[in-house]
Amino acid sequence: MPVKCEHYRQGALVFGLRSPQGALWRRHSSGCPSCAREVRVLELLQEDAVEQRQHLPQRARREIVQVVECPPLDAVRPRRGWAHGAWGVFWRAAALVVLLAVVFAVQPFAWRRPGDAVARQGDGSALPFAEEFQVGADGGRYVASASAVVMESPVLSWSQLRAAQGSEVSAGLHGLRRSVERQRQSLERLIDRELNGVW
Amino acid sequence: MSICDILAGGSLALPLENSVSDYTSCSDSDLIRSMQDGEALGIETIIQRYETRLIAYAARYVDSADLAKDVCQEVFLKLVHRPPVDLPGGSLGPWLYRVTRNLAIDKRRRRKFEIIVDPADLSPADAEESPAALASASTDKELVKRLVDQLPVEFRDVVYLRMYADLSFKEVAESLSIPQGTALWRMHRAVELLRTLWNSHAR
Numbered sequence: 001m002p003v004k005c006e007h008y009r010q011g012a013l014v015f016g017l018r019s020p021q022g023a024l025w026r027r028h029s030s031g032c033p034s035c036a037r038e039v040r041v042l043e044l045l046q047e048d049a050v051e052q053r054q055h056l057p058q059r060a061r062r063e064i065v066q067v068v069e070c071p072p073l074d075a076v077r078p079r080r081g082w083a084h085g086a087w088g089v090f091w092r093a094a095a096l097v098v099l100l101a102v103v104f105a106v107q108p109f110a111w112r113r114p115g116d117a118v119a120r121q122g123d124g125s126a127l128p129f130a131e132e133f134q135v136g137a138d139g140g141r142y143v144a145s146a147s148a149v150v151m152e153s154p155v156l157s158w159s160q161l162r163a164a165q166g167s168e169v170s171a172g173l174h175g176l177r178r179s180v181e182r183q184r185q186s187l188e189r190l191i192d193r194e195l196n197g198v199w
Numbered sequence: 200m201s202i203c204d205i206l207a208g209g210s211l212a213l214p215l216e217n218s219v220s221d222y223t224s225c226s227d228s229d230l231i232r233s234m235q236d237g238e239a240l241g242i243e244t245i246i247q248r249y250e251t252r253l254i255a256y257a258a259r260y261v262d263s264a265d266l267a268k269d270v271c272q273e274v275f276l277k278l279v280h281r282p283p284v285d286l287p288g289g290s291l292g293p294w295l296y297r298v299t300r301n302l303a304i305d306k307r308r309r310r311k312f313e314i315i316v317d318p319a320d321l322s323p324a325d326a327e328e329s330p331a332a333l334a335s336a337s338t339d340k341e342l343v344k345r346l347v348d349q350l351p352v353e354f355r356d357v358v359y360l361r362m363y364a365d366l367s368f369k370e371v372a373e374s375l376s377i378p379q380g381t382a383l384w385r386m387h388r389a390v391e392l393l394r395t396l397w398n399s400h401a402r
Contacts, residue, residue, distance in 0.1 A: 006387070013361070013386050014368060034394060041393045042362070044343045049363040052258045052267075053251035060272040061246060065239045067279050 004028070005035050017042055223248075227291035231282050245291065246275060253299050256364040260303035261310070270303045277302075293373035296364055300356070300374075346396045347389075354389035357382055 008028045011021030017039070029035035222230060222244040233241030250271060258267035274295060283294045347358055360371045368386070372379040 009387065009390065010383070013383065013390070037394045037397060038390050040339070041343055041346075041390065041397065044340045045347070045358070045362045048340055048344060049255050049365070052255035052264065052363065054254050054264060054268070056246065056250050056254070056268055056271055056275075060268065061243075064246065064272065064275045064279060065242060067276060068234055068242045069237060069239050 005032060008035065009038065012039075012042070017046060226289055228286055228289055231278075231286075231291070234279065235282065242275070242279060245278070249292070249295055250275075252364045253295060256296060256359055257299050257303045259359050259363055260300065261307050266306060266310075267303070270299060270306055273302055274299050287373050288369070290370065290373075292364075292366060292370050296360060296366065296370075296374045342397070342400065343393065346393050346400070349396060350389055350392055354385050354392065357385040358389050361386055 005028070008021075008025040012019070012025040015021045017026075025035065026039055029039045222233075222240055225233075225244065227245070227248075230241045230245050234245070235241075253271045253274060254264070254267045257270040258264055261267055261270060277298055278291075278295070283291070287293060347355060350358065356375060357371055360366045360374055361368070366374065368379050368382045372382040375382065
């Protein structure tokens with residue numbers, strides 16, 4: 001499309017079809033079929049827009065005006081003075097203080113290590129697997145839950161591993177395998193006992 | 200001292216015997232303030248200023264004049280309950296058209312049944328034109344409306360706001376939160392696309 005056409009169209013779009021710029025575009029469109037089609041499109045849209053412009057029904061209008069004149073009760077808010085503002089600040093501060101107090105009171109319990117909760121009995125005979133189970137409300141006799149069993153640390157640390165020679169590494173691996181096997185057997189026994197109901 | 204000056208000064212001492220015509224020169228923000236003070240004439244002036252264009256705009260989304268009026272009423276009620284805090288450019292238009300668009304789209308989505316609009320209701324007969332010319336115009340109009348519906352949504356929104364809501368490109372840009380140049384470019388592209396679509400339809 002030539003620049004001239006776009007120029008005419010721009011003027012008509014910005015200022016409207018009824019403006020002098022619109023009249024210029026119309027005059028130009030008499031010799032330009034593309035512009036003539038575009039002018040027709042916009043004219044039809046404008047006609048349709050004029051037809052669609054209708055007024056609100058009186059009833060709807062009255063309802064809106066009524067809301068303005070007599071706002072519903074829930075929309076009426078009482079005027080708030082300085083006391084209300086002060087109370088808003090005060091209760092927030094009070095809530096913060098209570099929250100901090102609760103946090104400090106609960107803190108020692110929250111930080112207790114899992115090992116502290118493991119039952120410690122004098123002889124250890126009354127409570128089988130006391131070291132592996134946390135004691136429940138009945139002393140661990142009927143209600144028991146698996147405690148946080150601390151896994152054995154690796155036989156060799158990374159620094160030790162770097163310093164170790166071949167035989168030491170294989171010995172360490174051997175020890176690690178045995179340790180894993182021991183734990184597996186222990187767990188199997190526990191499972192067997194639980195399945196057999198032997199407590 | 201005019202009513203607008205009194206409103207702008209925040210005074211409530213308005214004379215009782217005012218009419219909507221006294222408020223027509225007031226800015227939108229002054230009218231909102233008077234509305235918030237319980238003045239019915241404030242909202243009545245706003246309604247008078249925007250209702251027809253809002254209904255025409257909403258009708259393009261919901262495809263029904265009655266539903267468009269419902270949408271328009273909801274928009275004004277929303278304005279009464281929760282008016283905008285600040286008006287960009289001092290005009291309520293962009294806010295109103297944005298809310299109208301959202302509500303209309305929402306209503307169209309929720310509509311469970313199809314409303315058949317009688318074309319005779321929408322285009323009253325013009326006695327001066329011949330029946331053949333009328334039929335052709337009506338057909339062309341329907342065709343163009345259908346073609347507009349085929350446009351990409353960003354172009355269609357600009358066409359609706361410019362042609363049906365009769366907004367300037369500055370207000371169109373504010374309503375859609377886009378730069379003014381983009382709004383103008385979209386309108387250009389929309390008109391070109393409509394011409395192309397119509398040509399291809401005519402072949």
